[in-house]
Amino acid sequence: xxxxxxxxxxxxxxxxxxxxxxxxxxxxxxxxxxxxxxxxxxxxxxxxxxxxxxxxxxxxxxxxxxxxxxxxxxxxxxxxxxxxxxxxxxxxxxxxxxxxxxxxxxxxxxxxxxxxxxxxxxxxxxxxxxxxxxxxxxxxxxxxxxxxxxxxxxxxxxxxxxxxxxxxxxxxxxxxxxxxxxxxxxxxxxxxxxxxxxxxxxxxxxxxxxxxxxxxxxxxxxxxxxxxxxxxxxxxxxxxxxxxxxxxxxxxxxxxxxxxxxxxxxxxxxxxxxxxxxxxxxxxxxxxxxxxxxxxxxxxxxxxxxxxxxxxxxxxxxxxxxxxxxxxxxxxxxxxxxxxxxxxxxxxxxxxxxxxxxxxxxxxxxxxxxxxxxxxxxxxxxxxxxxxxxxxxxxxxxxxxxxxxxxxxxxxxxxxxxxxxxxxxxxxxxxxxxxxxxxxxxxxxxxxxxxxxxxxxxxxxxxxxxxxxxxxxxxxxxxxxxxxxxxxxxxxxxxxxxxxxxxxxxxxxxxxxxxxxxxxxxxxxxxxxxxxxxxxxxxxxxxxxxxxxxxxxxxxxx
Numbered sequence: 001x002x003x004x005x006x007x008x009x010x011x012x013x014x015x016x017x018x019x020x021x022x023x024x025x026x027x028x029x030x031x032x033x034x035x036x037x038x039x040x041x042x043x044x045x046x047x048x049x050x051x052x053x054x055x056x057x058x059x060x061x062x063x064x065x066x067x068x069x070x071x072x073x074x075x076x077x078x079x080x081x082x083x084x085x086x087x088x089x090x091x092x093x094x095x096x097x098x099x100x101x102x103x104x105x106x107x108x109x110x111x112x113x114x115x116x117x118x119x120x121x122x123x124x125x126x127x128x129x130x131x132x133x134x135x136x137x138x139x140x141x142x143x144x145x146x147x148x149x150x151x152x153x154x155x156x157x158x159x160x161x162x163x164x165x166x167x168x169x170x171x172x173x174x175x176x177x178x179x180x181x182x183x184x185x186x187x188x189x190x191x192x193x194x195x196x197x198x199x200x201x202x203x204x205x206x207x208x209x210x211x212x213x214x215x216x217x218x219x220x221x222x223x224x225x226x227x228x229x230x231x232x233x234x235x236x237x238x239x240x241x242x243x244x245x246x247x248x249x250x251x252x253x254x255x256x257x258x259x260x261x262x263x264x265x266x267x268x269x270x271x272x273x274x275x276x277x278x279x280x281x282x283x284x285x286x287x288x289x290x291x292x293x294x295x296x297x298x299x300x301x302x303x304x305x306x307x308x309x310x311x312x313x314x315x316x317x318x319x320x321x322x323x324x325x326x327x328x329x330x331x332x333x334x335x336x337x338x339x340x341x342x343x344x345x346x347x348x349x350x351x352x353x354x355x356x357x358x359x360x361x362x363x364x365x366x367x368x369x370x371x372x373x374x375x376x377x378x379x380x381x382x383x384x385x386x387x388x389x390x391x392x393x394x395x396x397x398x399x400x401x402x403x404x405x406x407x408x409x410x411x412x413x414x415x416x417x418x419x420x421x422x423x424x425x426x427x428x429x430x431x432x433x434x435x436x437x438x439x440x441x442x443x444x445x446x447x448x449x450x451x452x453x454x455x456x457x458x459x460x461x462x463x464x465x466x467x468x469x470x471x472x473x474x475x476x477x478x479x480x481x482x483x484x485x486x487x488x489x490x491x492x493x494x495x496x497x498x499x500x501x502x503x504x505x506x507x508x509x510x511x512x513x514x515x516x517x518x519x520x521x522x523x524x525x526x527x528x529x530x531x532x533x534x535x536x537x538x539x540x541x542x543x544x545x546x547x548x549x550x551x552x553x554x555x556x557x558x
Contacts, residue, residue, distance in 0.1 A: 042541050045516035047303030047359040048161075048310045049350065050184065050532075052099055053339070054177070054319035055499065056365035057327060058086070058508045063244055064336050067237075071344030076363065080514030081556040082522040088367060088507040089464075089528045090471035092414040092500040096129040096179045097472070098366025098529065099314060103156040103184045105533030105548035107471035112153035113183065114474050119411035119418040126411065127151070130182045132207065139212040139220070140196030140203025147178045147194075148207035149187050154547030156186035157533040158310050163188070164542035170302050170309040174202075174293045176280050180314030180366075190300060193292065195285075195316075197277030200225035202292050215299035219292060225276040228284040232265040235334050236341075239264060245330040252374025253331075254324035254496040256281070264330065281324060283335040285317030290346050303354040308540060314366075315339070326372035326497045360516040360539065364529060365509040370490050372497045383488025386446045388412045395440055399433060408433055414472075415491070415500060416453065416479030417441075438481060446489035453482045468502045513556050523555045 061073060061082070068074045076082075088098065090107045092115055100106075100113040108114040113129050120127045130147045137145020155163075158171040173185030173192035185192040189208065193216065196203045201220040204212065212220075239248065253262035256278070257271055271278045279285050293313050296302075302309040318335055325331040350359050376383035392412045399408045405427060411418045417437070424430035434452060441450040451459045453473055461469070469482060485491075485501060492498050499506045509529060517539055530550030537544040538552045 044308045044540050045358055045360040046305075046308065047297075047350070047354050048308060048536065048540070049359060049361045050103070050310070050312045050536075051361070051363045052102060052180065052184065052312075052314040053363060053365050053510075054095060054180065054314060054316045055322040055367060055369050056318055056510055057368040057505070058084070058365075058510045060336055061510050061512070064333060064340075067244075067337055068340045069344050071347060072340035073343065075344065075347060076512045076514050079520055080361075080512050081518050081520060083511040083513075083527045083531075083553060083556075084522055084524050086364070086509050086511035086527045086529060086531075087464075087504075088509060089468060089530055091468045091502045092472060093367035093502070093506040094414065094500050095177065095319065095366050096183060099180055099183045100152060100156075102364060102366065102529050102532050103158060103186065103312065104152075104154050104545045105157065105530050105537075105550040106154050106545065107530065107549060109471050109474050110154060110547040110549070112151065112474055112477060114472065114477050115414040116179065118413050118477050119479065120477070121410070121418065121421070124410075126413070130179050132205070135205040135207045138204045138206055138209060139216065140201050141198040144178070144194075144196045144198065145203060145205045147182055147205050149182050149185070149189075149192075150207075152183060152187070155545045156184065157536050157545055158184065158312060159186035159188050160537060160543050160545055161308065161310055161540065162186070164540070165307050168307045170300050170307075171312070172296050172300055172302065172310075173312040173314075174289060174296055175314035176285050176289055176316035177314065177319075180316055181312070184312035184314065191296070193296065195280065195289075197280065198275050200276035200279075213299050215295055219295050224288055224291070225279045226272075228279055228282070228288065229268040229272050229276065231269075232267045233282050233284070234265040235330065236337050239330065242330045242333050245333045246328045246375065248330050250329070250374070252372050252378075252495050253326060253329055256324075262325065262329075280317055281320040283317060283321065283338040285320070286315045286335070286339050287342050289313065289315055289317075290342050294346070294349055297353070303350075303359065322369050323498060324496050326375060327369055328371065328375055357516060360518070360536075361514045362511065362532060362536075364511045364532060367499045368506050368509055369499045370497050370501070370503070370505050371488070372495075373488070373490065373492070374494070376488055381488065382486070383490075384446050384486075385492045385494070386444070386485055386489055387493075388415075388483075388491050391441070391444055392417070395437055398440055399437060402436060403427070403429055403433055405429070405433065409437070411479070412483075413479065415483045415485070417481040417483065418479040419481070421480070434481065441481070441483060446486050447483065448486045449482075449484035451482055453478060453480055456482070465502050468507075518556050519558065521555070523553075525555070527553055 096116045132148035171189040173181035175181035176195040178194040181192040181194045193202045249261045249263040438450045534544045534550045535553045
């Protein structure tokens with residue numbers, strides 16, 4: 001064959017296919033996919049449900065396992081995939097940060113939500129994480145409605161789903177806490193609804209809509225909070241069966257207003273007054289939230305069409321109960337036993353209305369919680385309570401005596417001290433005063449370390465402290481001096497407990513996946529809450545959030 005003929009054959013075999021023509025195989029003459037099943041659309045579930053259980057410790061999955069029903073937590077563990085060693089990768093381990101990190105796959109250093117609140121030096125006042133002076137209330141009291149996600153600097157996985165579907169996907173956030181609904185739902189959500197303790201209604205702001213939908217008005221008109229609070233909170237089962245908890249009446253547990261002790265039954269009706277905020281501090285707040293979530297699914301017609309929708313639910317009452325009574329109380333055990341039953345009913349609802357195998361579900365927490373100091377003391381375990389207000393007052397007095405400068409510490413948020421840097425620089429004593437305050441801080445009981453946040457890179461810190469504090473440090477919004485407490489110590493009073501530190505009791509959270517595309521199993525490999533968003537992105541085949549630092553958890557689908 002001549003060179004010219006050979007070249008002509010090669011050109012014919014390798015020529016690009018003209019627009020509108022089907023490529024054919026040089027050996028068979030048929031299109032490459034002839035006889036093969038071709039995927040016509042991207043496989044996705046009808047609905048994704050993300051659930052954050054506020055203040056849930058990982059060990060609650062197993063501490064009460066024998067008492068759980070088959071349809072709630074046991075179904076999750078027996079059908080789903082559990083990431084047993086999921087950790088929060090930053091400090092402070094606080095509600096607003098946790099919800100934001102789950103849905104952004106990012107950390108406070110990047111997404112900007114460094115706490116429930118922080119001190120804004122430009123405004124010279126504290127700033128609430130979701131405050132928005134330009135927003136107004138819809139369906140509730142005015143102060144509770146000045147909210148939006150504008151303080152969050154990055155996108156969420158819910159935003160990315162909206163972007164990926166040209167905003168055809170529906171995204172709704174529901175929680176008792178405004179921050180638990182607003183931050184997960186993202187910037188482009190169809191709606192976010194939260195509870196107004198003043199009126200007893202679920203409400204929103206005009207960031208999302210100008211009036212509540214008729215179905216939400218109808219739900220509010222049923223006056224469920226008054227019904228829940230008309231009966232005392234007593235244990236679901238005989239109180240003597242709560243063997244995983246301490247005795248009922250402990251002096252280190254918080255009391256409901258007007259009660260003489262912390263024991264069951266808790267009379268709720270007398271505590272309502274002119275508002276319904278007390279509902280948040282009972283397990284009925286979770287039941288109430290899930291009932292509203294069902295109505296939101298129906299009202300927004302979610303999980304019904306060909307496009308994937310996303311419901312972001314946060315259960316806030318577990319946090320309120322935990323703060324007041326602590327993780328070893330009968331109250332917290334009863335709250336999780338009731339939540340187990342609520343989850344079972346919610347899963348049945350999703351099976352019935354969306355279709356079994358058609359919805360993807362994950363459950364996690366925004367943070368965990370520390371033991372009550374009084375409980376630790378009772379069992380000879382080191383721990384204690386640190387009073388940040390008393391320390392700041394003392395440090396300011398000491399600095400004024402030493403340098404003649406008044407109120408050099410402006411605030412103490414998120415275990416960080418914010419200084420009056422303008423006054424210090426004007427006096428020419430910025431570094432001197434800062435080092436003085438660090439030395440004085442280290443003298444206080446329960447303080448393990450204190451250092452200049454702006455010099456964290458050169459500060460000797462063990463891992464994971466260093467990486468967690470680095471991830472929590474936002475140059476624009478964080479304070480100036482970091483305070484690190486000894487293990488077992490917390491910022492609190494004589495009763496109840498809190499969270500916010502790097503320690504495993506605050507940072508080890510549950511993460512269980514179930515439903516569409518998820519295999520049964522578990523991993524003890526270390527994962528992080530920031531891995532949730534990129535994993536959902538990979539499963540849905542959409543872009544991860546724009547500040548994402550997490551990694552895909554590949555095991556759940558293999």
